[in-house]
Amino acid sequence: MYGPGGAAPILVLSQNTKRDAGRKVQLENINAGKAIADVIRTCLGPQAMLKMLMDPMGGIVMTNDGNAILREITVQHPAGKSMIEIARTQDEEVGDGTTSVIVLAGEMLGVAEQFLEQQMHPTIIIRAYRQALEDMIRLLQDQISVPLDVNNKEKLVEVVKSCVGTKFIGQWADLACTIALDAVKTVYLEESGRKEIDIKRYAKVEKVPGGSIEDSCVLSGVMLNKDVTHPKMRRYIKNPRIILLDCPLEYKKGESQTNVEILKEEDFTRLLQLEEEYVQKVCEDIIRLKPDVVFTEKGVSDLAQHFLVKAGITAIRRVRKTDNNRIARACGATIVNRTDELREEDVGTKAGLFEIKKLGDEYFTFITECNDPKACTILLRGPSKDVLNEIERNLQDALNVARNILLEPKLLPGGGAIEMAVSQALVEKSKSVQGVMQWPYKAVAQALEVIPRTLAQNCGANTIRTLTALRAKHATGCSTWGINGETGEIVDMKELGVWEPLSVKLQTYKTAVETAILLLRIDDIVSGSKKKDKDSDAPKATAQPTEESLKE
Known part of the structure; x- marks a missing residue:
């Protein structure tokens, strides 16, 4: 009823x-x-x-x-x-x-x-x-x-080729496969039975317009878009000793609210002297270990450059954190946060060659011929930026395929x-x-x-x-x-x-x-809108279907 x-x-x-x-x-x-x-x-x-x-x-x-x-x-x-x-x-x-x-x-x-x-x-x-x-x-x-047998290089190349074949870079399939496999094998790390292949962090792609695509290669080391800080510094060093720093080689500037009261003329001279002494002490900490090259993520003052040039040390400043990590993996150095903590074991000695070359209009630093580097740079050359961007996208796919096969060989x-x-x-x-x-x-x-x-x-x-x-x-x-x-x-x-x-x-x-x-x-699409209640200050979220959402 x-x-x-x-x-x-x-x-x-x-x-x-x-x-x-x-x-x-x-x-x-x-x-x-x-x-x-x-x-x-x-x-x-x-x-x-x-x-x-x-x-x-x-x-x-x-x-x-x-x-x-x-x-x-x-x-x-x-x-x-x-x-x-x-x-x-x-x-x-x-x-x-x-x-x-x-x-x-x-x-x-x-x-x-x-x-x-x-x-x-x-x-x-x-x-x-x-x-x-x-x-x-x-x-x-x-x-x-x-x-799949991971040591069978022909089969590995075949698999990467079938991935690359559908892309723009397919015309240079052999080159792309070789680059992808070399890069992935370089960054391959096995610790306590756990495999790790971090392409994003340790296989950097550098695109330099100019040259032909066939000139692209995998460097057995790292390349940065940097030049030396002082013209008299060496640009070609065999078997360099490398130090990596995460601290500035310049005197610490006071914060904006720092007040210094100077009573007599000598006080200002003393102030400058203190700054110089600090920079000198920092440089002495570095010179003590007799390195050839110093990379720092922060700045290098003119005075520090002077001390380093006198000691025959090349300095490169404002290096990206990610690049510094790659250099550390490639040459076996440890990134140090304070110069007074530098030890002999922090110095990287795995690199075979440090040189600075000019590609196109810019200077690039190469750290190559490394002994068992665990990081690498893929140098891409090509006619234009658009072509290079497309090649990089294709190469990322090839790198990922190579990585997937090595992690799970099926x-x-x-x-x-x-x-x-x-x-x-x-x-x-x-x-x-x-x-x-x-x-x-x-x-x-x-x-x-x-x-x-x-x-x-x-x-x-x-x-x-x-x-x-x-x-x-x-x-x-x-x-x-x-x-x-x-x-x-x-x-x-x-x-x-x-x-x-x-x-x-x-x-x-x-x-x-x-x-x-x-x-x-999903059986309904509701748009949530925030409305301010006139009686109270606190905004209330209301979820109710609007006419537009129902029409859609």
Whole structure:
């Protein structure tokens, strides 16, 4: 029996309205995700198109790096912002696969659309996606991945090449691979069974316009954009003894509120004398250890330069903290904060050569020929700043791939072969899934095919025919067959030599599926606005849907 005025039917009506509003928001989120994926889709594979990005200041960036493109794009939709965030996550975590993760996440959302329209509850879709993700990870780790011998340089070069092949730097693939592997092996550190490869901090990329790209190399040491402080200081030293400081070689200036009362003329002379004595004492502490070169992160006064030149010591000032850390790792020196604490063991003796050379218009300091340096500088030469910036972005991907392989030496076939193999396995497995969950589970397998499909599209092949042939190959058990991104033909990836690191693929799948799940969970977008209450001074935060947010 209904209450007075028929309250119950009204309640049912409001619940239906809520459900419809929730579904509308979910579909909008899916569309936003698909829109972002469509922007990036043409940037996948060796025949990828470039995007030209213009910033508000009029600067131009030309790139096909998914992360670089999304960093520059301004998006208003909150779901679109989440998609951009996952490219950043992927880049920070494994440094490669940013384009794949966006394309895959967009497709994962796209295949969920039909189920929402059929009134299937998002929770069921999410459960099926979770199950599929667990099965994918198990398949990759236990069945499909191939172990790699880290000492096999040819195989390592092959893997890095397949990463670099899709980029602008692909024309100089051999050079890029050699640079990436040399740099990563230089900064490779193993302590108490723990591997550490910190490329960001210890493999610095220096871009110097001019020369040809073939002149790029990895220095067995460090290079800084600095010159000596005094013209009479030596600019070429064999087997230098190096001291690194974090303190100024000048007298300490008083703070702004310092007051000095001078009564007679000699007091001022005494004041200057004290300053000179302090600088002399600091320099004597350094000269005592007979170094050849002194690097300091702070300033060097004229008086200190005078004492150091007399002792035949070269000084370089205002070195960045990060550069100082790299020099410390390369030449075996210790950064010291006070000159009176300097000891013989703080002096770096691993460097074979210190020299200052002029490249273009500027002077650069080179500390090279180091004995087992744990830091290095990658010197990039090229025709213009734009080209160098793009090469650096590409090289970062190559460095990350090399790092991932050394940390986890397991490989998977590239060229969409792995997606096809996992898709095939999931379709088989979906037959044993109970109830309606079977359909979204099968849809994940379908979504994975977006990678080989996009590769075929980007090189102008007949997509339907190519994918059908590829499916047929995988059905007969040829799990390493994929699409040649150059020609659009289907080939065996083992013979073509296109491989991908396992860690990149795992991260791509996890991030893409988790993002799809996250966006399907959202059933309302509410804008929180702060309003000042007229009665009280304390501002109250109110969260209520605005007309604009509901329209969106």
